[in-house]
Amino acid sequence: GAVVSQHPSWVICKSGTSVKIECRSLDFQATTMFWYRQFPKQSLMLMATSNEGSKATYEQGVEKDKFLINHASLTLSTLTVTSAHPEDSSFYICSAPTLSGNTIYFGEGSWLTVV
Amino acid sequence: GESVGLHLPTLSVQEGDNSIINCAYSNSASDYFIWYKQESGKGPQFIIDIRSNMDKRQGQRVTVLLNKTVKHLSLQIAATQPGDSAVYFCAETGQNFVFGPGTRLSVLP
Numbered sequence: 204g205a206v207v208s209q210h211p212s213w214v215i216c217k218s219g220t221s222v223k224i225e226c227r228s229l230d231f232q233a234t235t236m237f238w239y240r241q242f243p244k245q246s247l248m249l250m251a252t253s254n255e256g257s258k259a260t261y262e263q264g265v266e267k268d269k270f271l272i273n274h275a276s277l278t279l280s281t282l283t284v285t286s287a288h289p290e291d292s293s294f295y296i297c298s299a300p301t302l303s304g305n306t307i308y309f310g311e312g313s314w315l316t317v318v
Numbered sequence: 319g320e321s322v323g324l325h326l327p328t329l330s331v332q333e334g335d336n337s338i339i340n341c342a343y344s345n346s347a348s349d350y351f352i353w354y355k356q357e358s359g360k361g362p363q364f365i366i367d368i369r370s371n372m373d374k375r376q377g378q379r380v381t382v383l384l385n386k387t388v389k390h391l392s393l394q395i396a397a398t399q400p401g402d403s404a405v406y407f408c409a410e411t412g413q414n415f416v417f418g419p420g421t422r423l424s425v426l427p
Contacts, residue, residue, distance in 0.1 A: 245326065296362070307409065
């Protein structure tokens, strides 16, 4: 079964609205979670590192105010795409390493379509 | 604006043949390696792992080989099936997780 769960799996939203994607670690705690974006036929692109209890660390070129990340608990991180535009349409994936750091588990991914 | 990403190399294999997917890693201090499989529209899934004190590890139809001398990792899939079509990428871990760009495996009928 999945050890990292994402919700929603698929979301369609109107331009200008905000969408929240949740990433939950099941049966283990994650002080760190990673958020990725993936375009068709391309590799994962790390967007940001979510840190429980502190601010997220964003990769160069990723707008902090557009992609709001909150890591409120040891099992939940959220990514909010604010004022979404069609170019934000993509596949968003989160991952979480175990506390031992030995293994990283991925969520099932969330498809975002902005119309 | 348009984002820049890495376009994936593709490996095409005839159904029933063996597949070999390669990965070069960069950090000689990495001590744990993982292969992931990502099917279209889904998140990556763990396939097999290997620690740096091993050269080879076998799973069901998959084998991972580690050559620390040249910092090379490979994934071998025996008797490749249509369901194996996916993107495969490796990850090296030490202090950080570093992912390879991935290889798209296409299985031809």
